[in-house]
Amino acid sequence: xxxxxxxxxxxxxxxxxxxxxxxxxxxxxxxxxxxxxxxxxxxxxxxxxxxxxxxxxxxxxxxxxxxxxxxxxxxxxxxxxxxxxxxxxxxxxxxxxxxxxxxxxxxxxxxxxxxxxxxxxxxxxxxxxxxxxxxxxxxxxxxxxxxxxxxxxxxxxxxxxxxxxxxxxxxxxxxxxxxxxx
Amino acid sequence: xxxxxxxxxxxxxxxxxxxxxxxxxxxxxxxxxxxxxxxxxxxxxxxxxxxxxxxxxxxxxxxxxxxxxxxxxxxxxxxxxxxxxxxxxxxxxxxxxxxxxxxxxxxxxxxxxxxxxxxxxxxxxxxxxxxxxxxxxxxxxxxxxxxxxxxxxxxxxxxxxxxxxxxxxxxxxxxxxxxxxxxxxxxxxxxxxxxxxxxxxxxxxxxxxxxxxxxxxxxxxxxxxxxxxxxxxxxxxxxxxxxxxxxxxxxxxxxxxxxxxxxxxxxxxxxxxxxxxxxxxxxxxxxxxxxxxxxxxxxxxxxxxxxxxxxxxxxxxxxxxxxxxxxxxxxxxxxxxxxxxxxxxxxxxxxx
Numbered sequence: 007x008x009x010x011x012x013x014x015x016x017x018x019x020x021x022x023x024x025x026x027x028x029x030x031x032x033x034x035x036x037x038x039x040x041x042x043x044x045x046x047x048x049x050x051x052x053x054x055x056x057x058x059x060x061x062x063x064x065x066x067x068x069x070x071x072x073x074x075x076x077x078x079x080x081x082x083x084x085x086x087x088x089x090x091x092x093x094x095x096x097x098x099x100x101x102x103x104x105x106x107x108x109x110x111x112x113x114x115x116x117x118x119x120x121x122x123x124x125x126x127x128x129x130x131x132x133x134x135x136x137x138x139x140x141x142x143x144x145x146x147x148x149x150x151x152x153x154x155x156x157x158x159x160x161x162x163x164x165x166x167x168x169x170x171x172x173x174x175x176x177x178x179x180x181x182x183x184x185x186x187x188x
Numbered sequence: 189x190x191x192x193x194x195x196x197x198x199x200x201x202x203x204x205x206x207x208x209x210x211x212x213x214x215x216x217x218x219x220x221x222x223x224x225x226x227x228x229x230x231x232x233x234x235x236x237x238x239x240x241x242x243x244x245x246x247x248x249x250x251x252x253x254x255x256x257x258x259x260x261x262x263x264x265x266x267x268x269x270x271x272x273x274x275x276x277x278x279x280x281x282x283x284x285x286x287x288x289x290x291x292x293x294x295x296x297x298x299x300x301x302x303x304x305x306x307x308x309x310x311x312x313x314x315x316x317x318x319x320x321x322x323x324x325x326x327x328x329x330x331x332x333x334x335x336x337x338x339x340x341x342x343x344x345x346x347x348x349x350x351x352x353x354x355x356x357x358x359x360x361x362x363x364x365x366x367x368x369x370x371x372x373x374x375x376x377x378x379x380x381x382x383x384x385x386x387x388x389x390x391x392x393x394x395x396x397x398x399x400x401x402x403x404x405x406x407x408x409x410x411x412x413x414x415x416x417x418x419x420x421x422x423x424x425x426x427x428x429x430x431x432x433x434x435x436x437x438x439x440x441x442x443x444x445x446x447x448x449x450x451x452x453x454x455x456x457x458x459x460x461x462x463x464x465x466x467x468x469x470x471x472x473x474x475x476x477x478x479x480x481x482x483x484x485x486x487x488x489x490x491x492x493x494x495x496x497x498x499x500x501x502x503x504x505x506x507x508x509x510x511x512x513x514x515x516x517x518x519x520x521x522x523x524x525x526x527x528x529x530x531x532x533x534x535x536x537x538x539x540x
Contacts, residue, residue, distance in 0.1 A: 026195070026366075033195055033368050041195065041366040045221055045304070066453030067446070068365040069527060 007062050009149045010070045014055035014087050015079025015100070019123075020136030024077065025056035027140060030158035031150040032060040040068035053083045060149050075147065077139050079103065079122070091115060098142055100135060118142060120184055126177060134177035141181015152182070196369055198336045198362040199224035202292055203232060205340030206264055208374040211290070212238035213256035213263035215249040219271045220304045221360035222294035226266065246271040250278030250291070257287040258398045260386030262344050266292035268360070269310050270301055272318075279353050280319030283415075284400025286385075288347035290340070291325075292356045294363035297524045305525030306360035308445060311502035314355050315474040322412055324419050326354045326426065327473040329444040334369040336362060341374035348381040350422055357473060359498065361446045361527075422475055429477035430469040433459070434484065437466025439540060442507055443496040444470045447528070451496050454533045465537070468493075473503070481510035489515065492540050496528055497521040516540075 011028065015021040025041050032039040042057045057070045075096040078084045080103040091097060097115045099106075102123035120142060126135040144152055156175060163171045196204070203225045206214070214229040226242070233240035239256075243249035249265045256263035267275060272293045282289050295310045297303040314327045326346050330336040336358060343354040385396055402408035430448075432455060434440065443451040448469040458465045470477050484491055493515060495504045501519050508517050520536040522528050 029366060030195055033193060039195070039367060042361065043364055045360075045364050063456075064449075064452070065367070066449045066451075066530065067527065068361060068367070071529060 007149075008065075009060045009075065009147070010073050011058045011060075011075040011077065011143075012055060012070055012073045012087055012090055013058065013077045013079075014053055014083035015136075016083070016103075017050055017052060017054045019054075019079045020133060021054055021077075021079060022056050024136040024140050025058045027137075027155060027158050027162065028058050028060070028143075028150065030162060031154040034154040034157055035150055037061060037150075038063060038065050040065050042068040053080070053086060055083065055087070075143065077143060079135065079139065081105065096143075096146055098139060098146070100139060102135070116146075118146060118185075122181075125180060125184075129173070129177060129180065131173055131177075134174055137174045137177035138181035138184070141178040142184055143181075144178075145182050145185035145187040152178075191370055191372065193368040193370055195366045196333055196337075197224055197364060197366050198330075198333050198358060199294065199364070200228045201333045201337040201369055202266070202340055202356065202358070202363075203228035204371060205337040205374060206290065206344070207232055207236055207238075208371070209262065209341040209344040211262040211264050211340075211344060212236065213253070213261045214238070214265065215241040215243045215252035215256075215263075216265050216267065217243050217246045217249050217271060219268045221296055221306075221363050222266050222268050222292070225292065225294070225363070246274035247278065250275040250282075253289050253291075254278055254282055254285070254287060257282065257289045258285070258387050260383040260388060262288075262290075262348070264290040264292065266294070268294045268296045269298050269307070270296075272310060272313065276313075276319035279325065280317070280321050280323060281400050282353045283317075283319075283323035283325065284321060285398050286351040286415075287353070287398065288344075288351050289353050290343045290347055290356060291353060292358070295357065295359045303525055304360060306362075306446065306498060306527065307523055307525070308359055308447060308498035309500075309502070309523050310357070311473065311497070311499060314357050315476070315506070323415065324352075324422075324474055326350070326352055326422060326475070327357050328354065329357050329471060329473050330362065331445050331448045331469065333362070333365065333367045337369055337371070338374070345381070346426065348383070350418060351385075352418070352422070357445065359446050423478075426472060427475040427477040427479065428471040429480055430471060431467070431480060433464075433466040434468070434480075436464050438464040438490070439492045439494060439537060440466040440468055440484070441494050441496060441533075442468050442470070442503070444473060444503065447496055447498055450528065450530060451533065454530050454537070457530070458534065458537065463537075470503070476506045476510065478510045481507060482512075485511040485514035492516045492518060494518045494520060494533075494537060494540065496533060498527055499523045
C-alpha cells in the first residue's frame with residue numbers, strides 16, 4: 007500500500023500542519039512516510055502545498071506527480087493541482103473558498119465537498135478548517151487510524167499551547183462526523 | 189541514548205548530526221533551500237554552548253570556519269550552489285593549509301542564480317576541487333534523512349584524520365523533506381583525534397604555523413607532493429558505495445543522493461518483472477568508488493551502465509573514466525528543476 011497525498015491551500019490555512027500531522031500519524035503506525043513542502047519563493051495570500059507519502063515500502067521520490075488524494079483548501083490551489091489527481095482519485099474540497107459547484111473537472115474522481123472554513127468559524131476558530139478536512143479524509147480512507155492522528159496531535163502540541171489541542175481534536179471529530187463517522 | 193523514530197527535515201538532521209559529532213562552531217549565510225540548517229544551528233548552538241554566527245557573506249563564513257579550524261575546533265559552514273561558488277576561495281585555502289572542516293552544499297538549480305529547485309549540478313565543482321590549485325575534498329552524498337544525520341559524524345572524523353575539507357553534498361529535496369529517523373549518539377569526539385598542529389598558544393612549545401603560502405624555491409612542489417600522497421591514501425582507503433543485485437545484473441543503474449532513491453524504486457519494480465537490473469550508488473563521490481566499476485567492466489563485457497543524474501552528465505564522466513570504454517555507458521538526466529521520473533527511467537531502460 008502506498009498513498010500519495012497533496013495538500014494545498016492559501017498560506018495560513020494550515021496545509022503544512024495538516025500534512026505533518028498525517029505524516030506523524032503514519033510514523034506512529036510504523037509506516038514509511040515522507041513530507042515535502044513547497045519552499046522558498048512563497049508569497050502571502052499565494053498558494054502553499056505539501057506532499058505526503060505513507061507507505062508499507064521504502065519511499066523513492068518524495069515528490070508526487072500523480073496523487074491518490076488531493077485535499078484542496080482554496081480555488082487557486084484547485085486550479086494548480088487538479089491535473090495531478092489520478093483517475094478515480096479522492097478529491098476533498100473546501101467549498102468555503104472553491105466555487106465550482108458542478109465542474110467537468112470532477113469527472114472520474116471521487117469528490118467530497120464541504121465548507122470547512124465556515125464550519126470552523128461556527129466552531130469559533132477559522133484556523134481549524136484544516137483539521138476538519140483531515141477528519142473528512144480519515145472518514146474516507148483507511149490509511150492511518152484516528153487514534154494515531156490524535157496521538158500525533160498530542161505529541162506535536164507545545165506544552166504551553168495545550169488549550170489548542172482540544173479545539174483541534176474537536177475539529178477532527180467534526181470532520182469525521184460530516185461523513186457519519188466518529 | 190534515544191532510539192525513538194522522529195520526523196526531521198534533511199537540513200535539521202544534518203545540523204543535529206554535526207552537533208552530535210562535536211561541532212561547536214557554525215558560520216553561515218542564508219540561502220534557500222538550506223535555511224532550516226542555519227536556523228536550527230542558531231537555536232541549538234546556544235544550548236550546547238557552541239558558537240553560531242550569521243556572517244555578512246558566504247566568503248566571510250568560510251573564512252571564519254578557517255579560523256575556528258586553525259585553533260582545533262570542529263567547525264562547519266553550509267550553503268547552496270550560488271553560495272558554494274563564493275566559498276571556493278576559502279575551501280582552496282583550507283586545502284592549502286591542511287585544515288579539517290565540513291562544508292554542506294544543499295544543491296539547487298544553476299548556473300548563475302538559477303532557481304531554488306533540487307539539482308545535482310555541482311558534482312564537478314565538489315569532486316574536482318572547485319577552487320584554484322591541485323587539491324581535492326572528500327565528498328559524501330547522503331540519500332535519506334537518516335544518512336544525512338549519520339554522515340556528519342563520518343565527515344568530521346575524516347576531516348580530522350586527514351586534515352582535509354569534507355563536503356557533504358545533498359540537494360534541495362533532501363534538505364526540505366521530512367522522513368523518520370533515529371537520533372543516536374555520534375559521540376566521536378570522545379575517541380579524540382589529537383591536533384598537535386592547532387594554534388592553541390605556544391607557551392612551552394615551538395610555535396605552530398598554519399599557512400598555504402610557500403615562496404621558497406621547491407617548497408611548494410614538495411608540499412604538493414605531500415598532498416598528492418595523502419589523496420592517494422584516501423583513494424585507497426575511503427572509497428565507498430552501495431551495490432544491489434550486482435551478481436546477475438545485465439543493466440546497472442548508477443545514481444547518488446536523492447536520485448538513487450528513485451533509481452532504487454525503478455530497480456525493485458523491474459525486478460518484480462524479472463528484469464536483471466542492478467544498482468551502484470556511490471556514497472563517496474570523491475574518492476569515486478572506481479574499484480567496483482573496474483571490476484564489473486573487466487568481468488562482464490556485455491553489461492550496460494545507465495547513469496542517472498539531476499544534471500546533464502557530470503558523474504557520467506567518472507563512470508566512463510573507470511570503465512574505460514570496456515562496457516556501454518548510457519545516460520538519463522535532467523536539471524534546472526527537472527527530476528528524472530521513474531517512468532522516464534523505465535522508458536530509457538527499455539531502449540538499451
